[in-house]
Amino acid sequence: MLQRKRPLVAGVLRRVLSDVFGIDHDPVVEVPPQRRLGDLASPCALHLARELRQAPRAIAERLVECLELPEGFERVTVEGPGYVNFHFARSRFAAVMIDAAPVVESGASDAPAKVIVEHTNINPNKAAHIGHLRNAVLGDVLARALRGLGHKTEVQNYIDDTGVQVADVVVGFLDLRDCSVADIEALPEPFDYVCWDLYSEVGRWYEGDPQRLELRRRTLHALEAGEGRRAEAGRLIARRIVARHLATMARIGVDYDLLTHESEILRLDFFVAAFEQLKETGAVRFEESGKNAGCWVMPLADSEEFQGLEDPDKVIVRSDGTVTYVGKDIAYQLWKFGLLGRDFEYAPFRDGPRRGSPLWKTGPAEPDAGDGGAERRPDFGRGARVINVIDARQAYLQRIVRAGLEALGHDGEARDSIHFAYEMVSLSAKTAERLGFSGDSQLEMSGRKGIGVKADDLLDQLEAKSRGEILERRAADGDGEAGEEVDLLARQIAVAALRFFMARATTTRVIAFDIDDATSFEGESGPYLQYSIVRARNIRRRLREEGLAQEVPGSRVATLPAGVWSDDLWDLVLCASQCQEVVERAAATLELSLIARHAVDLAQKFHAIYHRHPILHEQDADLRDARLAVTQVFERSLEALAEILGVPLPERM
RNA sequence: GCGCCUGUAGCUCAGCCGGAUAGAGCGGUGGAUUCCUAAUCCACAGGUCGGGGGUUCGAGUCCCUCCAGGCGCACCA
Numbered sequence: 001m002l003q004r005k006r007p008l009v010a011g012v013l014r015r016v017l018s019d020v021f022g023i024d025h026d027p028v029v030e031v032p033p034q035r036r037l038g039d040l041a042s043p044c045a046l047h048l049a050r051e052l053r054q055a056p057r058a059i060a061e062r063l064v065e066c067l068e069l070p071e072g073f074e075r076v077t078v079e080g081p082g083y084v085n086f087h088f089a090r091s092r093f094a095a096v097m098i099d100a101a102p103v104v105e106s107g108a109s110d111a112p113a114k115v116i117v118e119h120t121n122i123n124p125n126k127a128a129h130i131g132h133l134r135n136a137v138l139g140d141v142l143a144r145a146l147r148g149l150g151h152k153t154e155v156q157n158y159i160d161d162t163g164v165q166v167a168d169v170v171v172g173f174l175d176l177r178d179c180s181v182a183d184i185e186a187l188p189e190p191f192d193y194v195c196w197d198l199y200s201e202v203g204r205w206y207e208g209d210p211q212r213l214e215l216r217r218r219t220l221h222a223l224e225a226g227e228g229r230r231a232e233a234g235r236l237i238a239r240r241i242v243a244r245h246l247a248t249m250a251r252i253g254v255d256y257d258l259l260t261h262e263s264e265i266l267r268l269d270f271f272v273a274a275f276e277q278l279k280e281t282g283a284v285r286f287e288e289s290g291k292n293a294g295c296w297v298m299p300l301a302d303s304e305e306f307q308g309l310e311d312p313d314k315v316i317v318r319s320d321g322t323v324t325y326v327g328k329d330i331a332y333q334l335w336k337f338g339l340l341g342r343d344f345e346y347a348p349f350r351d352g353p354r355r356g357s358p359l360w361k362t363g364p365a366e367p368d369a370g371d372g373g374a375e376r377r378p379d380f381g382r383g384a385r386v387i388n389v390i391d392a393r394q395a396y397l398q399r400i401v402r403a404g405l406e407a408l409g410h411d412g413e414a415r416d417s418i419h420f421a422y423e424m425v426s427l428s429a430k431t432a433e434r435l436g437f438s439g440d441s442q443l444e445m446s447g448r449k450g451i452g453v454k455a456d457d458l459l460d461q462l463e464a465k466s467r468g469e470i471l472e473r474r475a476a477d478g479d480g481e482a483g484e485e486v487d488l489l490a491r492q493i494a495v496a497a498l499r500f501f502m503a504r505a506t507t508t509r510v511i512a513f514d515i516d517d518a519t520s521f522e523g524e525s526g527p528y529l530q531y532s533i534v535r536a537r538n539i540r541r542r543l544r545e546e547g548l549a550q551e552v553p554g555s556r557v558a559t560l561p562a563g564v565w566s567d568d569l570w571d572l573v574l575c576a577s578q579c580q581e582v583v584e585r586a587a588a589t590l591e592l593s594l595i596a597r598h599a600v601d602l603a604q605k606f607h608a609i610y611h612r613h614p615i616l617h618e619q620d621a622d623l624r625d626a627r628l629a630v631t632q633v634f635e636r637s638l639e640a641l642a643e644i645l646g647v648p649l650p651e652r653m
Numbered sequence: 654g655c656g657c658c659u660g661u662a663g664c665u666c667a668g669c670c671g672g673a674u675a676g677a678g679c680g681g682u683g684g685a686u687u688c689c690u691a692a693u694c695c696a697c698a699g700g701u702c703g704g705g706g707g708u709u710c711g712a713g714u715c716c717c718u719c720c721a722g723g724c725g726c727a728c729c730a
Binding site for chain 2: 028030031032033034037041043046047049050056079080081082083123160163164165291292294295297305306311314315316317318319320322324325326329392393394395396397421423424426428442444466469470473476477493504505506508509510512514516517520521522523524525527528530531532534535536538539540541542543585593594597600601604607608610611612614615616617631652653
C-alpha cells in the first residue's frame with residue numbers, strides 16, 4: 001500500500017521544484033521516525049540547500065506553500081531542519097487498508113518466467129544439524145516470499161548420493177562394522193542418528209591407518225559406477241537418510257518440488273554433454289604438462305574477478321578421468337536453465353512424508369506405479385532465474401560455476417545464476433561446553449567430527465519446553481487437560497521459535513547458536529508473534545460472545561473523525577502498509593531478516609496498543625471501531641508475514 | 654600473500670539512497686494482573702558506533718589507513 005504513495009509524493013515534489021526553482025531533482029521519499037512528524041517525508045530541501053544557496057527550512061517552506069497536496073493526504077508540514085512531511089488523511093487511508101491484501105502479486109509482469117530455488121542439499125549420510133536448518137529455513141522463506149509476490153517458483157533439493165560422505169558411511173557399515181546390506185536395511189530408526197555416530201567413527205578409523213583410505217576410493221568408484229554391493233549399500237543408505245531428512249524438514253513445514261540426485265546426473269551423462277560444449281567453445285583445455293598435467297582445466301586468469309589466485313586454472317576433469325564437483329555443478333546449472341540439451345527422467349517420490357503438492361525425484365519412471373499414474377508431472381527445469389542457497393564458504397566455487405556459463409556464452413544466465421550466500425551456524429561457547437565439547441570460544445560444527453546439535457534433538461527440546469509452558473498456564477487457569485490440542489500447540493510453538501530464530505538473523509553474520517537464546521519464548525521470538533495474533537483473535541472471540549460485530553467495514557472506517565487516530569494507533573496502520581515493500585525488498589536483496597523484523601515491529605506495536613486501548617469496554621463507538629479496524633489490519637498483515645515466514649498461528653495459547 | 658565477511662549497550666543484534674534525539678531483545682533495577690489471559694506492557698540504568706585520518710552543511714552509514722576476529726583461495730564436496 002505505502003509503496004504506491006511514494007511515487008505520488010516524489011512526483012509532486014519534482015514538479016514543484018521544477019516550477020518554483022527551475023531545477024531537475026529526484027527527491028528521496030522516506031518514512032519519518034515518529035508518527036507525529038508525518039507519514040512520508042523528503043529531505044530534498046536539505047539536499048538542495050547548497051545548490052540553491054538558501055537555508056533548508058526556507059526552501060522547505062516555499063515548497064509547502066506552492067505544492068499541490070496529492071490525493072489522499074491531509075496536510076504538508078515543515079519539520080526539523082527542513083524536511084517536507086506529508087500527512088495522510090488517516091481515516092481514508094485506514095479504510096483502504098481494511099480492504100487491501102497486505103502482500104500481493106507484483107511479479108506478474110514476468111509471470112511465465114520461473115525461479116528455481118535450490119536449498120537444503122544435505123549430504124545423505126547422517127542426521128541433519130542446526131546448520132542445515134538455517135539453509136532450509138532461508139530457502140523455504142525465500143520460496144514462500146517469491147510465491148507470495150506471484151513468481152512461479154520451483155524448489156529443488158539436491159541429493160549428493162555418490163559423494164565421499166556417503167562413501168564413508170558405506171565403508172563404516174561394510175568394512176568397519178562388517179555389516180551386510182540386509183543388516184543395514186534391518187537397522188531400526190533413527191537411522192540418521194546411527195549414521196551420525198558411525199560417520200565420525202570412520203573418520204577416526206581412517207586416521208588410525210591411512211591405508212584404509214583405499215576403501216574410500218574403491219567405494220567412491222563403485223558409487224559412481226552404480227554397480228556392486230558397495231553401490232547397493234550406498235543407495236540404501238542415501239534412501240533411508242533422505243527419508244529422515246524429509247521427515248525432519250516436514251516437522252518445520254519445509255517441502256520441495258523435486259529431489260535431484262547426483263547419481264542420475266552421472267547415469268544420464270549430463271557432464272558428457274556439458275563437456276562437449278565446454279570443449280567446443282574452448283572454455284576448457286587439456287594440460288600437457290605442469291602441475292595439472294593430464295587434466296582438463298578451465299582457465300580463469302583472464303577474468304577480473306579471479307585475479308590473485310594461487311592457481312589461475314580450475315581443474316574440471318582430473319588426470320584419472322573423473323569429474324570434479326565444479327564440473328558436475330556446471331552441467332547441473334546448465335540443465336536448470338534448459339541449456340544442456342538433455343533432461344532427467346522423473347518419478348513420484350514414495351519413500352517419505354508428502355505434503356501439499358506431490359514430491360518428485362529424478363530417476364527412471366517406475367512402471368509399477370499402483371495409483372494409476374494419476375499425478376501429472378510438472379515441467380521441471382528451464383528456469384529464468386536460479387537461486388542456489390549455499391553457505392558463504394562456497395562462494396568461490398559458485399563463482400566458478402557462473403564463470404563456466406559465461407565461458408559458454410550464456411552471459412544472461414550467468415547473471416541470473418544467484419548464489420544466496422549465508423554464514424554458517426556455530427555453537428556458542430556456553431552451549432558447546434554444555435554439550436561436552438571444550439568451550440572456551442565459539443565452536444564450528446562438523447559432521448565429520450560429530451560436533452553439532454541435531455535438528456531433531458533441538459525440535460524435541462523445543463516441543464518439550466513449549467508443552468511444559470502450556471501445561472503450566474493451563475493448570476493456572478484450572479484447565480488441565482493434556483490432549484491432542486496441547487500436542488499440536490506445542491509443535492506450533494516449537495516451529496515458530498525455530499523458524500523465527502533462523503529467519504531473523506542477517507545472512508552475513510555467523511549465528512552463534514545458544515540453546516537458551518534459541519529456546520526463548522519471550523521478546524523477539526516466534527511465540528511473541530503468535531501471542532500477538534492470539535490476542536487479536538481473543539478480542540474477536542469475545543466480541544462474538546457478546547453478540548457484537550467482529551469486523552468493521554472499510555466504508556465505516558472512512559467516515560471516522562480524524563481525532564480517533566492517536567499516533568500509536570495510526571503508527572500500526574502505517575507499519576502494516578509497508579508489508580508489500582518489505583517483502584519485495586527482502587526477496588530482491590535476499591535479506592529475509594527484513595520480513596522477520598517487520599513482523600516483530602508489527603507485533604510490538606500491537607502488544608503496546610492492546611494495553612492502552614481496550615475495545616470490548618470502550619463506550620465511544622468511533623473509538624471502538626477505530627481500534628477494531630487497527631486490530632483487523634494488524635491481524636491480516638501479520639498473518640501474511642507469518643505465512644511467508646512459515647510461522648504457524650494458533651487460535652489460543 | 655590475495656579475496657570476501659564482521660567489529661554499535663554487560664550479552665545477542667537492528668540501523669533502508671549520508672539527514673530528525675543511535676534503536677530492539679536478553680540480562681539488571683523498579684512498577685502494572687477485579688480488566689480483550691502477564692508467553693504481555695510501562696519506567697529507569699547502560700553507548701569514545703574497533704582506532705586514526707579524509708569528503709560533506711551534516712558520517713554508525715561514503716573514501717583511505719591501521720587494529721582485531723571469521724571464512725575462502727585443492728586433481729574434497
